[in-house]
Amino acid sequence: MSGVLGSVGTAVRRRYRALRTSRKVAAFCANPLNVVGLALVVAIAVAAAVGPFIAPYDPTTQQLTNRLQHPSLAHPLGTDQLGRDVLSRLLHGARLSLGIAVAVTGIRLTLGTTIGLLAGYAGGWTDEFLMRLVDVQLAFPGLVLALVIAGILGPSLRNVMLALALVGWASYARLVRGTVLATKERNFVRAARLLNVSRFRIATRHLLPTVAGPVVVLATLNMGTVILGTAGLSFIGLGAQPPTAEWGTMLSDGRHHLRSAWWIANVPGVAIMLTVLGFTLLGDGLRDVLDPKRDATIEKLS
């Protein structure tokens, strides 16, 4: 089948010549799940951006007389055990939860990519050393180590972020190094070497762009992982301090009311689920478009 479609593909390719970018967009949009993912991520990003401005109430103001109210016009998503408006807390929490994910992923990405590039490009003992470091980090189940680190440092959002960042960079390093090594052996890089192209130019012009695709995919998928990790640590008792409206903490606090006031836990629960779902779908979509051949690799790392 590949042969047939290959030759057909040549024809299609010719047809879509000079439409490189739009072809990728078209390929991305061809799968409705990708579009759903993108829509979810955009929605969540918008919520994070404008949420605090459109929230109807202050997220921390209590109304003990008005606690555990069912969803109503006044409180579209009800009130929690302290009479706070769940919708307002959700909207404020969007910024925080997304912010945590972005920050943690950002640190992981920067640290990991730097180390990966260094290892892949330098080779030799530097590579050997850095990769053993990566192996050691990857030898720990991430959340277990994060739990230990955050637990020892003491419960706070900052420590949780630090712990999650410390346990996630190695995947990037390994991915980047692998890509760099594979690319280094690609003929176009060998050709560039022969053409006396400088090391710096090879790195920036030939290696980095190849690395960008997989890294973006991994980072997108990672966003979901970080959000789930934060929620998990919150549940264990290492998350945000009250009264911070952070989704994981809200969900964890609300679990005692699951039976009596379902909205307290389920609202942030659904929000987390949709966010993670959105990033996962988006990441999958990007992978199909940017990096279709490395499915198992990223799966291993994310």
Added chain:
Amino acid sequence: MTADLSRRHLLSSVGGVGFAGLAGCAETGLDDTETAFTIVPGSDPTGTGDSWDNWGGMAPYWTRVVEPLVWGTDDMQPQPWLATDWTATDETTWVFELREGVSFHNGTELTADDVVHSFEENILTERGDFVHGWLHLEPGSVDRIDEFTVAFETTDPFPGFPGTIAHNMIDIQPPEADRRAGEIIGTGPFELAKMDQGQQLRVERFPDYWGGEPAPTELAFRAAEDATTRTDLLEAGEVDLVYEPATSRISGLRDRDNIRTEIQQSSASRFVSINIHRAPTDDTDLRRALNYAISQSEIVDTVLEGIGEPAHGPISTVIDWAADESLPRYDRDRDTARELVSQSSYDGEALTCLVETDMDDGRTLVQILQEAFKSIGVSLDIEVLEKASLQDRTDRGEFHLELTNSQSNSPAADYIMWENFHTMGIENKDLYEAEGTGLYNLGGEVDDLIETGFQSYDATETRESYIAAQRAIMDAAVVIPLFYEEYVVAADASIDGLDLHPIDKFAQWGDLTRTA
């Protein structure tokens, strides 16, 4: 070791049977007979892994396998148990008469030798100096007078001795018992049958119990430290009785016909203790202002669903020297509070309030405090910390407030006063010795009053001293009392014969029956 075996079996069969087989398999719990009951206490009945829980070879709190010499009455007075009588022959000597005809589970009769053995070999030796301070006993101070008489020589005058040893941990076992190997031989109405650490503990009826044969043939104590899980277990019908169901679920349980709920006042009291040696909470005006900001009854009526009594002092009213009524009152009065704040040295900085992760409703309560203080212009930073971090912080005195509670597991509750408010109490001693400060110790007169109360053999004098001390403490607003705790026990509606106790771990199961 049987536990290991079964797990290994389980593990090997998982591979063979596969997932399909999982759902259909039987429970390993009790035979579902009329006389067997499954109980879920508020804490892990097999112990938390903490040596304190397990020092008798098992956690003796809920199970009535082992027994102490003295028990406690419902109004927190020492009650004859394995000892039938006791007298202080001088300021530091207590002589106990043992009950005759008490059989251990292995059939031998309880004698003075067993008591001496239990104290000298186990209680005083294995646990070291902490126990010496607690019981005011040193090794070598327990003597056999005759077969059924034992004398204790306390290190200093200790009128609270009988009440203090009325504690599940101060149990009597014969020398044949091998605690470390898990061979527990007690005198209680139930014998230990099987223990799965962290999961459950099963006991069987001991027919020769000195108090008469208990009604249940078998009891299982399941571990479920999460209140919601306990509630779920009861609602799903997996267990017969649970302690402290989740607060949010109580009204739901009450509405159910097949479940009965009992409320029992406890020996515990919840309060906020204030570090009086750290600015700005070293300012009495500020501490009083904080007290005026709180409405105890609102808290009880809302988030606690009515479980608990609004408190005016730190000592539960089941304890006979609790001062409650006669203490200075700080009913919510935000104007007064604001005025006091402005008088005080407080200038807008955030106070720190610590609370332990595991405290029931802790996160909720502390947020109410935060909101209440905000309304009088005092801002509060909340730090929910796990046990170790919390202790680290309190040890160093780096906090302003701590949401905490006090509870006595023995009828003698004196140590609550001593350890919390006396300068040499465990909370204050280290900082006092290191820096001349402390945490909640007003010092001077209060120390004297507590010492008097602690050492007096005259009950009235003890009571008056303690009340005076509490008054001084509340005057200086060292604590913000919140509520005297009550606890709920929810059980299958068919169960009768509950015998609850202010000390939740003193419950007796001998009369449990099931009505048709």
Added chain:
Amino acid sequence: MQQPRKTASESTHSTPAFDTDDSNHTACTAESTTDLLTVEGLRVQFPSPDEPVRAVDGVSFGIADGEIVGLVGESGCGKSVTARSIIGLDPPEAAVRGSIELDGTDVTAASERQLRRLRGDTVSMVFQNSMETLNPVLDIGEQIAESTKVHDHPDSQRLLDYLHAPLFSSRADWHERREHAAELLDQVGIASPEERVDDYPHELSGGQIQRVAIALALASDPDLLIADEPTTAVDATTQAQLLDRFRHLNDTRGMALLLITHDLSVVAELCDRVVVMYAGQVVETGPAGRVLRDPSHPYTRALLNCLPQRVDRNERLPTIEGAVPDPTDDRSGCPFAPRCERATDDCRHGDVPTIDLGDGRGTATCYDVDDSRPAAPYNRPGITVTAGEDESDPTREPTTAAETPAAETPSSESTARSSTREKTRPESTADGDRQPLVELEGVTKRYATANGLIDRLFGATATRRAVADVDLEIRAGETLGLVGETGCGKTTLAELVTGLETPTAGEIRFGGDPVGGVESRSAETLADVGVVFQNPRSSLNPRLTVEQLVAEPLRSRGWSTGRRRERVRTVLDRVGLSEHRARSYPHELSGGQVQRVAIARAIAPDPTLIVLDEPVSALDVSVQARILNLLSELQAEFGLTYLLISHDLAVVEHVVDRVAVMSRGELVEIGPVDRVFDQPTHPYTKTLLASIPSLSPEETTGVRPSASDGVSSSLDRPTR
């Protein structure tokens, strides 16, 4: 267990008595209902983002029992799609119209069950890229045993039986089938078949794999075997053996064969009849000899003209201008019309009739068949017209082997040919006087097969020898050809010359000065060597435009922007890429254009030596011709020296001055191309040369010494 379905007498129609088949062929072209296979008006379309892609656009032909038919055409012309339609393996999204009658059943309308029966009994297929057609996780025996089982019980296939679930399958039955599998392996010429049945595909060499694929197809004792490019991926020697094997099977089993290939020499070697496809349509059919010798359709003619075998060396190869039409276009008229110099308005519109050439000479879909004997419109003046072209009488009966002058078949070993060559290549005698540009002395390259810290600690030093003690000179201005089978070390040797690899031992000198690897070479040395990589697409960074790609070496030489732009324009123009291509990305270009970009980049810094690694192996014949022409023009214009690596001996013979033959890392023979090709001294070279298929169908089975399997075992080894 299996009864041969045909009697020996039925299969006598096959080679070599070409002319006796006429009656048979006439029957075919008349679409007789007794045909084994009749394809009628087949159209296959694939959906694409806008218009559907017409992969097959109205194809009709038939195959009779026991006939060998070649389906030829360049890549993308619809050959494979047609073949897959015949066994009902169209992708689900494809729209198939027309009818395919196979042994009385219409495949296009068959139920799953009927299809299974057909596949298990009547038709088998050997797919392209045989390495990928065998399941890598099942051993050979299992895969063949399955086939026989399906053949015997097509309607009772239970999953658990096939999964060898203990209670659901008979071990004895499977065991018996494995033994039978060994017999089949023996039949396709695999040595020690009893051992091979337990092997996994990756443990076999390319040639063995191809044989196994054939055995697999034979397991169901089919009436028709479809083989899609069965020899494309194998070395010349293996190819010869395989073709021989096909012929043998056809002889002994009377099995019909549909051979799909782009290689006309394979057709010539094997086929009774040939069907020529272009852009999804059949343009010509007819007996193989007639079509190759006397093509009727302009496209067939043009295709044959492009073959290097047919043109003297140093002569410019004829080419076909223009490109294959876009398969998504709504088309009418002859698809070849836009490229056909003789096209008229009639050709461009409406249906072009398919004309029966009569006398069993087949059909051609062209108006222009009657006076189709032009004075070689695709040949440049001065070219010696070879083979078919010099036959001017279209009505002439097909010639027999004896009648065809051997001198006109370039691959045959004949003194006549060598004398021709001596005439056309007088300069080759002067080779020795040229200055050596590059010298290799005792060059050896070993690869460590393990690396990493741990292996270093454990001292694991396993090595593999890629190039062994090679002495070689490349003389200024010459084209040195490097030939040998896959894995013989050709590419490694080239990499040693370019500096991508450094020799383990020995010395490489440029102009007398020793040089090291890329990192240690001076900018001048680097600029002196241009490289055109095998698979040129991979050597171009997909994220850079053509302009940037070509400018890259200039940038590193420090050229200014303006000067770079100027040079890029010059070289792009020189390699024949139009200005507007400069901003294209590699994936927007066709294979030929990509190769031009790679060449442009190689010549941009004005090198003296260019290393060409299989520069045309991935290209279709017509494109290959244009690139080869370009290379010789460039050489003449810039005085370039070429080191050309190729496994295609026809190309080598056409292009190079001297040829070096490598085998297992060693240089076994080197010399002027005439001498080496005509009087090989090394036995390996002899075997290699003997395996070149002939374009002339008259040279037939049994004559070729190479086809004996005895020689093969030394060459036919795993390539790992």
Added chain:
Amino acid sequence: MDDATYLLHRLGTSIIVLLGVSVVTYGLLFLTPGDPAEVILTQQLDRQPSASEVESFRATHGMDDPVPVQYVSWVTDVLRGDLGTSYYSDTAVSTLIVDALPLTIELAVASLLVALAIAIPTGVLSAVHRGSAIDYASQLGALVGVSMPNFWLGYLLILVFALTLGSLPVAGAGSYGQLVLPAITLGTGMAAVLTRLIRSSMLEVLDEAYVDTARSKGLRERIVLYKHALRNALVPVVTILGVQLGSLLNGAVVVEIVFQRPGLGMLLVDAVFERNYPVVQGITLVTAGIFVGTNVLVDLSYRYLDPRVELGGETV
């Protein structure tokens, strides 16, 4: 590389990694704010130790030695199987771990079975019906599982299956019934990853020529899918199983708390909160060891699943 060399190689790397792991694990002690000796002693004595107590503690525990010396003696103990003693009970850490481990392994194995039971049919179905509603629905369905925080999913499952339907036990350990909900909770997350992988892997495999070869033999589609295609599609799945064990161990921490299973995760959380360092270090080390060991096993088994694999081929 032959098998023996590879094994040696893999063992060598694993030892280096485990050494690194032990350094990290030991280093955890120094993460804690303040002097480790003081922290440990405070925990043991349940009070602030005096300066002289700290000093004598340091002396008896060799904590005056340079850190590397301390580390070496710790590692030596570990190699002898001595992971130290819990601060809170006199139990050896190794005993605690041996007691808790079976529950966690049991949970992991059951979750894996759940995940495979969900993922294989869903993934194959999804791939075969690529681009159809079935495909999108099953992909989405699989993803919803992995997108839900474990503990939330766990409590919801309890609500539905234990409380509303009353068909399964709420919590606890010891019976198969009690394993079902935790295994589903943990398994669904993994199922999503596996479904996705099996789908894409199947898609790739279905495009392979050998699948067409199998069809062209006249084999039934079912046999083509489940014998020829799936077997190949599972190869990359196996490679990630080892890594997925990590996510199972991660999830087990939370799930064990939700379902009150006193396994390794619960033990770890308690130990972390109590600053019970020997237990924390022991569990961290053992978990990492299991993880590394499993991955070696997976690599080796990979060899037998896919005969093409040359052991030691660098996987990128």
